[in-house]
Amino acid sequence: MTATTTAEHDLWIRRFRPAHPGAPRLLCLPHAGGSAGFYLPFAQELAPDVNVLAVQYPGRQDRRAEPASLSLTELADVLFRLLDPGDPTPLTLFGHSMGAAVSFELARRLEAAGRPPAHLVVSARRGPHLPPGPSFHHLGDAAILAEVSRLNGTDAPPLEDDGILRMALPALRADFRAVESHRHTPGPTLTCPVTAMTGTADPRVPPQDARAWSTTTEGPFALSLHPGGHFYLVPRHTEVTTELRTLLTEATTETTPHRAWKLLSFRS
DSSP states (O other), rough: HHHHHHHHHHHHOSSOOOOOOTTTTTEEOOOTTTGGGEEEHHHHTTTTTSEEEEEEETTTTTTTTTTOSSSSHHHHHHHHHHHHHTTOOOOEEETHHHHHHHHHHHHHHHHTTTOOOSEEEESOOOOOTSSSOOOOOOOOOHHHHHHHHHHHHTTTTOOOOOHHHHHHHHHHHHHHHHHHHHHOOOOOOOOSSSSEEEETSSSOOOHHHHHHGGHHHGSOEEEESSSSSTTTTTHHHHHHHHHHHHHHHHHHOOSOOSOOOOOOOOOO
């Protein structure tokens, strides 16, 4: 990479813990309103055996002065450009909610370039071909905050104080707009394994909607259900990272790619 590209890479893609040389990569993409720091527990659990990388979208925290992106495809385009095509270590994509949609678009770009991800893990997101859900980005602040509170439930960390939360509203509204305006474009089916995770009490992503991700790949598919709501992975991050460690180990050691079977796995 050039110095300019390296600086841009480090602006977008953060690493919180060092990893062993050659460790498989896990690129984590946050939810609407989320930041790279949401995945610090993943790095604490998985490093140094896994190179945990987390995306920092523009418009929040140390990137607050930058305009937030209004396009999920734009986010995927930038990340595709910043991922080093010469890095031979296996790359697994993990996206939660909005991040799942971005990771799917990124996986499509990687496959089209002949370097498919080792695994795509989509969390708390309905299958991409399903009809869009309700729209909130055009509503007032109170309606957006009410939806955030509803999705957070009791699983997510406590909401920040009102003043700080309202400072974050522009990025949150932009993220909602990007998600709600995104439309699935038909294209080639993925060949990489896909795992869909969701909380059994998620008000937006029931298990049958998460199972719809099975149509996105010719490779193996797994549905992983966890107790909890939209942010089930906060209290259950140990179980989730244990599952991810297994997936990354399989991706690293597998020699014969699977193509024809689908697997449903259920977590208690």
